Amino acid sequence: MIVCKFGGSSVADADQLKKVKYIVSKNIDRQILIVSAPGKRNKEDIKVTDLLYASSEAAKSDGSCKNVFAQVRERFLGILNDLKLDSSEMIKSLDEVELKIDAGAGTDYAASRGEYLNARLISIYFGWEFVDAEELIVINDNGTINENTWNLCKERLSGSNYIIPGFYGKSLSNKVKTFSRGGSDISGSIIAKAVGASLYENWTDVAGCYNADPRYIDGAYPIPQMTYREVRELSIVGASVFHPEAIIPVHEAGIPINIKNTNADEEKGTMITLDRDDNNTEVIGVSGETGFTKLSINKLLLMVEPSIYNVLISIVKNNGITPILTFINPDSICWFFPSRAITDKLLENLKVRLINEFNIDSIEYKRELSIIGLVGQGLKKKPVALAKSICALNDSKINIDSINYGASEMTLYISVDEKDSRAAVQSIFNANFK
Numbered sequence: 539m540i541v542c543k544f545g546g547s548s549v550a551d552a553d554q555l556k557k558v559k560y561i562v563s564k565n566i567d568r569q570i571l572i573v574s575a576p577g578k579r580n581k582e583d584i585k586v587t588d589l590l591y592a593s594s595e596a597a598k599s600d601g602s603c604k605n606v607f608a609q610v611r612e613r614f615l616g617i618l619n620d621l622k623l624d625s626s627e628m629i630k631s632l633d634e635v636e637l638k639i640d641a642g643a644g645t646d647y648a649a650s651r652g653e654y655l656n657a658r659l660i661s662i663y664f665g666w667e668f669v670d671a672e673e674l675i676v677i678n679d680n681g682t683i684n685e686n687t688w689n690l691c692k693e694r695l696s697g698s699n700y701i702i703p704g705f706y707g708k709s710l711s712n713k714v715k716t717f718s719r720g721g722s723d724i725s726g727s728i729i730a731k732a733v734g735a736s737l738y739e740n741w742t743d744v745a746g747c748y749n750a751d752p753r754y755i756d757g758a759y760p761i762p763q764m765t766y767r768e769v770r771e772l773s774i775v776g777a778s779v780f781h782p783e784a785i786i787p788v789h790e791a792g793i794p795i796n797i798k799n800t801n802a803d804e805e806k807g808t809m810i811t812l813d814r815d816d817n818n819t820e821v822i823g824v825s826g827e828t829g830f831t832k833l834s835i836n837k838l839l840l841m842v843e844p845s846i847y848n849v850l851i852s853i854v855k856n857n858g859i860t861p862i863l864t865f866i867n868p869d870s871i872c873w874f875f876p877s878r879a880i881t882d883k884l885l886e887n888l889k890v891r892l893i894n895e896f897n898i899d900s901i902e903y904k905r906e907l908s909i910i911g912l913v914g915q916g917l918k919k920k921p922v923a924l925a926k927s928i929c930a931l932n933d934s935k936i937n938i939d940s941i942n943y944g945a946s947e948m949t950l951y952i953s954v955d956e957k958d959s960r961a962a963v964q965s966i967f968n969a970n971f972k
């Protein structure tokens with residue numbers, strides 16, 4: 539059985555839904571669909587999920603979401619009209635959702651209704667059974683998947699031809715709970731694992747996962763095959779075709795993922811598997827993400843006294859900030875945090891506390907950094923790509939803030955000033971892929 543997830547742009551209007559129906563009809567194994575809320579139809583358009591977040595805000599501030607919600611109504615009724623489907627059921631559901639948002643049902647409830655309503659609409663269009671994600675997916679308070687999920691899915695999805703809304707499940711207290719943005723990828727991955735799918739198809743509006751962001755990097759092209767771990771390491775530094783957390787359930791179950799383009803369904807897209815057939819290809823992609831702050835701490839014997847490291851990491855975590863990357867030397871440690879998660883005040887407090895409690899030799903922070911990642915399982919065998927990349931930055935006169943390679947043996951991380959980010963990715967790309 540193939541589990542298919544269709545993203546927001548694939549289900550944005552009636553024409554897109556016709557393509558979805560055609561794609562599904564071409565392979566009888568495509569039996570379970572996970573769908574996003576209608577996304578953008580053009581650059582200026584607004585995603586239904588964003589309208590729903592705005593509806594929830596309007597209900598909180600003005601006591602009514604009527605005006606913003608009118609746009610949500612228009613989107614769904616417009617699609618039904620274009621597909622020449624009866625709208626009476628949808629009108630009832632829309633009324634109920636509007637009432638509940640006004641009554642303070644909360645942000646997660648409001649945001650989840652784009653997927654909920656769209657799945658209902660698509661189940662009418664396909665004549666397939668709608669199954670609410672609340673019946674299937676239980677999300678723990680910390681955002682991880684609750685173990686009950688697997689049995690719930692197995693029992694409820696014992697047949698075929700189901701339409702399931704992505705992006706949410708229920709909390710331990712039986713309330714609607716959403717994943718982070720783009721989370722329908724995670725829903726699809728959970729369902730694929732739960733039903734033991736032979737393949738998880740992730741349908742989007744691009745030709746696959748690219749070896750660099752094609753919007754900015756001249757010459758970027760889709761990667762035919764990559765491993766689960768390569769996808770994760772590339773998505774941590776900004777490659778956005780697939781949600782980084784969505785890899786985990788299918789990876790655990792060894793189910794291949796195929797990223798496909800709804801607008802060109804014959805193209806092969808990107809296959810994501812445990813191993814690559816061409817494991818000798820050193821690198822498969824490069825990506826860069828801006829918006830990082832680096833905190834560096836130096837103290838002689840820092841790592842020889844393990845208690846210091848443990849306390850340091852717990853202080854950082856107790857302040858609600860989790861490092862994305864950590865580089866460690868015997869007497870120094872540096873952490874990279876998303877800048878939006880760490881205010882100047884927090885950094886200053888942290889600094890004072892660490893100096894007072896641990897007699898730190900020096901502690902510094904630097905904002906406006908970008909982290910570039912060059913990823914590939916073959917880097918270990920052919921490390922020449924590391925040298926090529928560093929030389930390319932030197933030739934382009936781009937200052938390197940820090941370099942790290944080793945822990946996973948498949949990613950070279952380089953931090954540079956944010957202003958140099960794009961140029962740095964382009965020069966590393968040119969050195970390795972042209």
Ligand code: ASP
Nearest residue numbers: 574587705719720721722
């Ligand atoms: N609709 C949600 C979002 O816009 C989730 C998703 O599309 O995966 O983030």
